[in-house]
Amino acid sequence: MRAALVVAGRNLRQRLRDRSAVVIAVIAPLVVSALMSLAFSGVESFHYTLGVVDADGGPVAAGLLQALRQPELAKVVTVRRLDSRAAAAQAVRDKRVAAALVLPAGFSASVTGPRPLPIATLTSVDDTVAGTVTSSIASTFVAQLNADRLSVATALAAGVPADQSARLAAAAARLQIPVQAVQRALGSRPLAAVSYYAPAMAIFFVLFTVSFTARSFVAEREQGTVERLRATPAGARQIVGGTVLSAFVFAALAMGTIAVVTSAVFGADWGDPLAATVVGLSMVLAVTALTALVMGLARTQRQAEGISSAVVFGLALLGGNFVFVSVAPDVMQRAALLTPNGWALRAYMDLATGGGGLGTVAVPVAAILGFAAVVGAAAVALAPRAVRV
């Protein structure tokens, strides 16, 4: 154990002396999370006026209009009623509205029939964000209608009188509002973009520890210093353990720094400090185990680089460090839970949106530690190979 501490101490000293290591671990993620939150803060304060032409006047159109006035969407959209498709086109051209939706006459009736009429969206090249949000509202609504059509059809098949189908459809349409236009996570509090990107980037850069540590260890092996360590009383596990222990300390320091700075400077919400720390340390532990595993697998620096890149980017992509989780497709959200970083991100999102403490993160932390244990066991078995020259 003492030998591992001695090895870790030497490694940390070397790392703190290596400016590029400090840059990679602390400065780069701070810069990236700052840039990302700046880029996305525009979305949060985004607001536009949407023209709506209700040529239908039926219950389905009314459902849409009502949905647009719900508080979540009202923050983004102000609805202005317009009379006709031509008037809407003119309004978009004159920039009186940023975009418009046209619900054609007979729309409500067509929804229950075999050939539903399409909703038209009028958008302007001058305001692509409004255009995108409008299209998104329209397509979400249509998707919703299609689901409703299915449920209505099911209800009819189950014996509901046919004359009630229009009422059913309208009722079903009111059940949900289109949500994709607004970034919103699972909890009750709204999620600021920076509160997602700060942990996402911190975790991503902590994952980089794998590459950095494994590569410099292989380099040491090639330079003969690992062999010299093996000639001392220190055993293989102590040498590998000491090396990754320094990685643990360094990654934990980096993550802590990012958490403190992003909360203090950018207003990121990491949630309850104790729970956030436990999640962070578990994640760092999982990364440490991965590092030890790569050290045992890679024989050359090139291999160390290749394996770690595959691991880092694979996990970051799967775990949702690049894609905002709640807007990701369902499959991806589920795949994220195969990764420790996916769990860690979910834990941070839960903490930021729902409040809560250790209880909130118990399951994610257990999942992350489980991952660390499995990977760590493999790494321990590979330790003698890691130090073999």
Added chain:
Amino acid sequence: MGWMRRVTRAAAHRDESSARTHPAGADAAAAPGADAAAAPGAATPAAPTGTAVVVGGDALVGAPGPDGDRVPGDAGRPLLACTDLTKRYGDRVAVDGVSFSVGRGEVYGLLGPNGAGKTTTIKMVCGLLPPDAGTVSLDGREPARDAAARARVGYVPQDVALYPDLTAAENLAFLGRLYGLRGTTLRERVAEALALTDLQARGGDRVGTYSGGMRRRLNIAAGLLHRPALLVLDEPTVGVDPQSRHAILGRVRELGRNGMAVLYTTHYMEEAERVCDRVGIVDRGRIVAEGTRRELVSRLGEQDRIELTATGDLADLAEQCRALPGVERAAVTDRGVRLLTSDGRRVLPALLEAADRSGAAIDSVEVAEADLEAVFLHLTGTALRE
């Protein structure tokens, strides 16, 4: 030679005459117990205080002895015993049934050309490479499996293995800690090792800023720090200037005299002659002969070694020489042809004629008495590198 100055425990002084009477070579190996009486400095187990003093001038004083070695009663049993060590890399047999032993206070040399298997042997001794067959025993323990056995070995690898981004003192302190040193003892040993290698003025500099020779010296210091019972040096003088080399050799000689067992590899014949009590001549993975210099040379009888410095078709010249009566061996060297002859002076005229016939131009001829170089030529038919 500043760093030739010896550092020692103040208590371990002994005068030059007793150092000279200290038996060396085969005698020492045959009866390691006997030399304990003759080397009082070494007989005292090293004081753990490690109060080091630098002694200048010519007084020969004892160096720090290995911790707690040389217990009376272990006489006759070598510290290191290797039996039938064998290592293969694919089809190539790098080490082929090598057996040897090193006693306490003995400097044992493995002398052989590039690729003979010296480093491979040493790595097996230090527990860094698992042998395919054979055993290594350090006082009955196996360094590969036993941390306590490794703690008694000081390994100086052939290629410098240090951390360039740490200072010399940091490098030494780190390795010292791994050998269990700490606190005042650690600081003293680091200072002592730096002083021994004349690096004290540069101890605070990063090793990356060191010259090649300085790195080599530090590489050796790192192996001595914990005062091992067995010091293993793998070609420590390669790339070192003659002065430092002289100093290193003197230092190794002295450590041996003070009771440390030393395993030393080299392909320099004159190094082996100077520092080693006994030499094992290694060729193609085998020890082809072993003994003190005198024993080895006496195998040759009254033979002379002749060095022809020549240019031209050296292979043909060697071939011509081999055919001459009185020439036992002839091998091409990097400067000419080396011969082993029963009577050098009588062969000379015929040699010059042979050179004429082969069209080679002879620059100089040197006749020398038999030495390890001649032994090597005798045993292998090839020349050891210059």
